Amino acid sequence: MIPAPFAYARPTTVEEALQAIADCGEDVKVLAGGQSLIPVMRLRLAAPETVVDLGKVAGLRGVRDDGDAIVIGAMTTHSDVLADPLVAEHAPLIAEATGTVADRQVRHRGTFGGALVHADPAGDLPAVALALDAEFVVAGQSGRRTVPAGEFFVDYLTTAVGEGELLVEVRVPKYTGWSMRYEKFNRVAQAWSIVAVAAAVRREDGRIAEARVGLTNMGPTPLRARQVEEALAGAEATAEAVAAAAERAAEGTDPTSDLNAQADYRQHLAKVLTRRAVSTAAGL
Amino acid sequence: MTPITVRVDGASYTDDVEPRTLLVHYLREQLGKVGTVVGCDTSNCGACTVHLDGEAVKSCTVLAVQADGSEVTTIEGVAGGAGLHPVQKAFHEMHGLQCGYCTPGMIMASIDLLKDNPDPSDDEVREGIEGNLCRCTGYQNIVRAVRHAAAEMRGGANGVPSGSVSPAVVDTAAAPHVAVQS
Amino acid sequence: MTAVEERTGAAAPEKEIGKARRRKEDARLITGRTTWTDNMVLPGMLHLAVVRSPVAHARISNVDVSAAREAPGVVAVFTGRDLAEEQGSLPCAWPVTPDMVNPGHPSIAVDQVNHVGEAVAVIVARSKAAAQDAVELADIDYEPLPVVLDMEEAVKDGADLVHDHLESNTSYHFVFDAGEAGTGGDTEQAFSGADVVVSRRFVQQRLIPAFMEPRSVVVQPQGDNYTMWSATQIPHILRVMAAMVTGIPEHKLRVIAPDVGGGFGGKLQVNPEEILCLLIARRLGKPVKWTETRSESLMTAHHGRDQVQFVDIAADREGNILGLRVRLLADMGAYLRLITPGVPALGAFMYPGIYKFPAYRFECDGVFTNKVPTDAYRGAGRPEATFAIERIMDELAVELGMDPLELRRKNWIDAAEFPFTTVAGLAYDSGDYEAATQQALQLLGYDELREEQRRRRESGDPVQLGIGISTFTEMCGLAPSRVLGSLAFGAGGWEHASIRMLPTGKVEVVTGSTPHGQGHETAWSQLVADSLGVPFEDVEVLHGDTAISSRGLDTYGSRSLVVGGSAVVRAADKVIAKARKIAAHLLEASEDDLEFADGKFSVRGTPGTGLGIQEIALAIFAAHDYPEGIEPSIDADATFDPENFSFPHGTHLCAMEVDTETGFVKIRKYASVDDVGTIVNPLIVEGQVHGGLAQGIAQALYEEAIYDADGNLTTGTFVDYLVPSAADLPHFDTGNTVHAAPGNPIGAKGVGEAGCIASTPAVVNAALDAVRHLGVTDIRMPLTPERVWRAIHQGGDGGDRAAARSNAQAVDSSDAPSTSGGAL
Structure with missing residues (x-):
């Protein structure tokens, strides 16, 4: 199918982009990689009046070192993220999860920022960003603001990026001495996650000093499994302790029921996958 | 209408397009590059795969305006003039196609994979072409073809047989075709 | 003017039949020079x-x-x-x-x-x-x-009607009773005297052919x-x-x-x-x-399958099968398309499978619902039948405490018994089920896997292993026209071919069987190259245009080579017969003294003499010198109408890992040995088997067309209708036995559907074998992880899937957000 007609703007700077969005009224869509937006427009489930294409905006693509954090430009493609040495060194969980996103072709076009702002609960990167306590730098015409991950994902397909704003980059703290695992469960290779678990663990003297656990597709937004994290903090790094903690993974979750899975099964999967993710991350 | 200039299979084109025109429709309908086909509307099947600035993309999920200033290679130009690309040759040699509808996309995706991984295992090939659906082959001979091409492109160093060898011979696990003759 | 080059060298050219010829079709398909x-x-x-x-x-x-x-x-x-x-x-x-x-x-x-x-x-x-x-x-x-979706509801008294001018939602009630047909005993009697009766309800989910x-x-x-x-x-x-x-x-x-x-029936x-x-x-x-x-x-586009099968099998304690009873509800959808009602009826004759049932009764109701019509999909009736019989044989084996292979062996037709007329009245042509099975067991590494299965069970491994068996046959080579007539089908089952000998000696073969991926251009060239003794490259195969190929019945039901290829061979025989008269005239010899070999007529006992058929083509084009009383042409056509179906068979084995914690199933190894008769091109045969396996496995594990309560197709894109990718399918270890089909001049049985028909029950049997000790007796297809998990942990067959929401949350319009900012 062919998208409905739309007006097209192709700014070259963030300022121009913000201006274009402001000029175009309410019915505007921002095009990053387009790997979710274009299919939705082809099916005519979305028919914006204007599309603002960020493809030529300078300075939004790439990963840079910023002291205690790495900064990933919103327009950095998934394949750039996968190949990036800073990501591999400081936030390997992002690379691991990115490697499971769709397929090679989609990863060549799809962007890190686009996937996060799209905020599909079945998307892989939101839970990872949440688990890693990333910070989201959002630009508006009145300047830039930083939103912590815990406040970024507001609801189903909805983020803290307001009208007239753009996500420009994401700051991810450097995780030195941590190990990580993204445990994804789906039926076929290119499918969205039925449930997935992002785990990061820091071990100290045979114990789990700290753990961060993010859940994909266990509610309208990505979730942190706080009860699991608390149970793991200071626990012995044993299979039993991890299993006991993982039993709490479904607490406070509100997953949907769809073709792939009903809610109770998703809650069961969250526990199993949390145990597996944390165990692998903890080297058990 | 938005003006775009695109280089496709070595020739330069300047055209006015509606912003909503998908790259694949621009290629097929405005440039007559009908070798690239459309198989779905959700970016799942990969039949429309072309190379955009050297990377495999699904041309049904790229707007033609997004390709402005870029270089596109389709199945029709991938051999770069006369003859066949080694991956094209390998698909023929290993019987990696039946109806052939997915084949252009499958070949373009495979070339992209081999650029990153010149010596993939069976599993790596399977994952590498996960974005391309084939309904005819069950993929096994496609996997053989990609590995065969990989060996050719590396200079045949690992001794994958070429020429008229049956794919089953390449694949040691395969059974003899004819075991019991009545 | 000599248009035909002399062939040098004394060695006879290698036979084309049996050669792994690379396909002629590929040249345009791999370069994008196509004519979609x-x-x-x-x-x-x-x-x-x-x-x-x-x-x-x-x-x-x-x-x-x-x-x-x-x-x-x-x-x-x-x-x-x-x-x-x-x-x-x-x-x-x-x-x-x-x-x-x-x-x-x-x-x-x-x-x-x-x-x-x-x-x-x-x-x-x-x-x-x-x-x-x-x-x-x-x-x-x-x-x-009111929307009518569920067949079991739709056939009840007082049900809402799809077509309110009709009396009910039932289109037809089709019965085949072996007792009444005189091909078997009384079914009720067989059941009443049986030690053991096993009854099951199987669901053949609705599928979509999904040609690319x-x-x-x-x-x-x-x-x-x-x-x-x-x-x-x-x-x-x-x-x-x-x-x-x-x-x-x-x-x-x-x-x-x-x-x-691609088509696959679609x-x-x-x-x-x-x-x-x-x-x-x-x-x-x-x-x-x-x-x-x-x-x-x-x-x-029409869908496939969508049947509910009620299957009863009767046996004695020793495992001798006594009777089979099948009742079907077959979903027609809202209308009857080309062969909608015939699909389940075609299957009727295959439920007895490879076994010697003394009694058999089949009944089927065709039921209207408010869904798109069903019709042919790869196998059309035979996958359903094969699934039912191969699943129920496993259930019977469990009931009897017998090894499932032993039960099959005890009841299948022995090699020495061919041709064998079954309880359904079909005359199975040739084969050796034991030989195929033995070869498949070796390919799989059966004994080691059984040993591993035992170890995993004993250790309570969360990942259990199972082995599934499917020993199958199917009817191919559709079809003898008289049989189709007796089944009230609206056409015959013959196929037509003609051969045109061009002046330069090149050969045009016109076939009525229209390919869409099967490789007719290559395989028919091989047939003709062997028959006429001309180079493979000199043959061009024309098809698919009613102005060029005026007579034909096209491609489905694994009929192309068996029926269409046979017509080509018969046409070639006629070309040779015509050319023989010309050759005799030109060589000044008696027809009876001529022998034809490697494309050349020669006078018996006179080496060095001879006239190539390609030279005769030129001579008869010029037509300067040919015998009185014949037409100046060696072109010929033929219509081949088979006298019987052909019956490919084989043994498929699947080893399956089941993660009992998540319900995720993964094929560990798949081995199949198919007997498709004479193999003209092993490459094409292998490719057809692979593709069939992929689709049969996809039915078992991935694909299902699901409607929500309002009759909307929830699986309306490839996001939700899961056609498997390369990463989702295993490597296949395939082999063949060869028992030529006696019913056609090639000896071919047909291969297009075999993999699809055989594999589905092997996969489901494997999953069940892995978890049967946990109390699981059935899992509905497709074996989604959720269904497998529910069957293990909650009993039942895994139940219905939540049909109201798609997996593709982002493309679910009801939830489409109105975010105006951000990067999508």
Whole structure:
């Protein structure tokens, strides 16, 4: 199918982009990689009046070192993220999860920022960003603001990026001495996650000093499994302790029921996958 | 209408397009590059795969305006003039196609994979072409073809047989075709 | 003038049959120099887009297309009312019973819609985009009617009706009773005397053929002649049927199937859109094109399977089977298409499988529902039958405490017993089930895997291992015309071929069997190269155009090589017979003294003399010197009508890992040994087996067309209808045994459907074998992780899936957000 007609703007700077969005009224869509937006427009489930294409905006693509954090430009493609040495060194969980996103072709076009702002609960990167306590730098015409991950994902397909704003980059703290695992469960290779678990663990003297656990597709937004994290903090790094903690993974979750899975099964999967993710991350 | 200039299979084109025109429709309908086909509307099947600035993309999920200033290679130009690309040759040699509808996309995706991984295992090939659906082959001979091409492109160093060898011979696990003759 | 090069060297050329020839077709397909229907551009061509019903069952109370008519680029809009008088009814060629109820099938709805996606108006515009844009401007009012979706509900007294002018939702009740047919004993008696009776209800979920090339139709009117290009498996049948439906005389209609991107039965159809294109091209006098989108294809192209099977098997304590009873509910969907009712009836004869049942009874109700019609999908009736028998044999083995292979062996037809007439009255031609099984066991590494299975069970491993068996046969080579007649099918089953010997000695082979991926151009070249002794490269195979190939019955039912290839061989025999007379004349010898070998006639006992058939082609083109009383031509044609079906068989084994914690299943190893008779091209045979396996495994594990409670297809895109990728399928270890089919000159049995028919029960049996010790007795297909997990932890067969929501949350319109910022 062919998208409905739309007006097209192709700014070259963030300022121009913000201006274009402001000029175009309410019915505007921002095009990053387009790997979710274009299919939705082809099916005519979305028919914006204007599309603002960020493809030529300078300075939004790439990963840079910023002291205690790495900064990933919103327009950095998934394949750039996968190949990036800073990501591999400081936030390997992002690379691991990115490697499971769709397929090679989609990863060549799809962007890190686009996937996060799209905020599909079945998307892989939101839970990872949440688990890693990333910070989201959002630009508006009145300047830039930083939103912590815990406040970024507001609801189903909805983020803290307001009208007239753009996500420009994401700051991810450097995780030195941590190990990580993204445990994804789906039926076929290119499918969205039925449930997935992002785990990061820091071990100290045979114990789990700290753990961060993010859940994909266990509610309208990505979730942190706080009860699991608390149970793991200071626990012995044993299979039993991890299993006991993982039993709490479904607490406070509100997953949907769809073709792939009903809610109770998703809650069961969250526990199993949390145990597996944390165990692998903890080297058990 | 938005003006775009695109280089496709070595020739330069300047055209006015509606912003909503998908790259694949621009290629097929405005440039007559009908070798690239459309198989779905959700970016799942990969039949429309072309190379955009050297990377495999699904041309049904790229707007033609997004390709402005870029270089596109389709199945029709991938051999770069006369003859066949080694991956094209390998698909023929290993019987990696039946109806052939997915084949252009499958070949373009495979070339992209081999650029990153010149010596993939069976599993790596399977994952590498996960974005391309084939309904005819069950993929096994496609996997053989990609590995065969990989060996050719590396200079045949690992001794994958070429020429008229049956794919089953390449694949040691395969059974003899004819075991019991009545 | 010598157009034919002398061949040198004394060695006889290598036989082409059996050679792994690389395909001739590939040259255009790997380079993109293809002729898909959608590639076609004609001067003045208009584009069609179809306005489709968003509701499953409703009266159309008002149709307002005035805004659509005024939309930019729109040339015309046609409603059902506009075309009501001329559209006729889409044909159903298989009235399986004399009293079968066929409600008629309009190409475009006039007063009532009966499934989501049914056409209600057609936009004609100067561009595809303009046509698509105007679809949204059509304003149609629907008065909803109760939606009928569940067959078991639909056949109850007082059920809501799909067609309220009919008495019930039942189209037909088809019965085959071996006792009544005289091919077996009394079934009720067999059951009443049995030690053991096992009964099961199996669900054959609804599937979608999902050929990769979406359907596409182009019609060009030229005066009162029409040429139709269509992505079809059946240009010949389509021509006849379209002529009958539209009243366009058959000789004024030419149908061309150019390159066609797969079919699997899904393009064995006379589609509403094909008729609409013809009607509209006739109205407007302009060429028109319609190409579907994938979502349109999944929603409106016919589906497959969708049966509920009630199966009873009777045996004695020792495991001797005594009787089989099958009752089916088969979902027709809203209408009867070309062979909708015949699919389950075709399966009726295959439920006894490879076993020597003394008694058998089959009953089937064809049931209307408010869904898109079902029809042929790879195997068509035989996968359902094979699944039922191979599943119930495992259940019986469990009940008897027997090894499932031993139970099969005890009851199958022994090699020495062929030909064997089964309880269903079919005469199985040849084979050796034991030999195929032994080879498959070795390929799989059966004993080691059984040992591993034991270890995993003992250690309580969360990942359990199972091995599934499917020993199957199927009927191919459709079909003996007289048999089809006895089954009330509307056509014969013969196939036609002609061979044209060109002046330069090159050979044109015209086949009535129209390929769409099977490699006819290559395999037919091999047949002819062997028969005529001409080089493989000198043969060109023509097909798919009714003006070139005037007689044919097309491609389905694994018939091409068996029937169509046999016609080619017979035509070649006739060419040789004709050439023999010319050769005798030119060599001044008696016909009886001539021998024909390697493309050359020579006088017996006189080495060095001889005349090549390619030289004779030139001589007879010149026609300067040929015998009195014959025509100056060695061209020939042949129509081959088989006397029996052919019966490929084989043994498929699947080793499956089941993660009991998550329900995820993974094929560890798959081995199959198929006997498809003589193998003309091992490469093509292997490829067909692979592709069939992929589709059969996909039925077991991935694919299911699901409707929600309102009759909307929830699995309406490839996001939700899960066609597996390379990463989702295992490596296949395949092999063959060869027992030539006695019923055709090639000895081929057919291979197109074998993998698809055999594999599904092997996969499900494997999963069950892995978890049966945990109390699981059945899992509904497809074996989603959730179903497997529920079956293990909650009992039952895994239950229904949540049908209301798609997996593709991002493309679920009801939740589409109105975010105005951010990067998508």
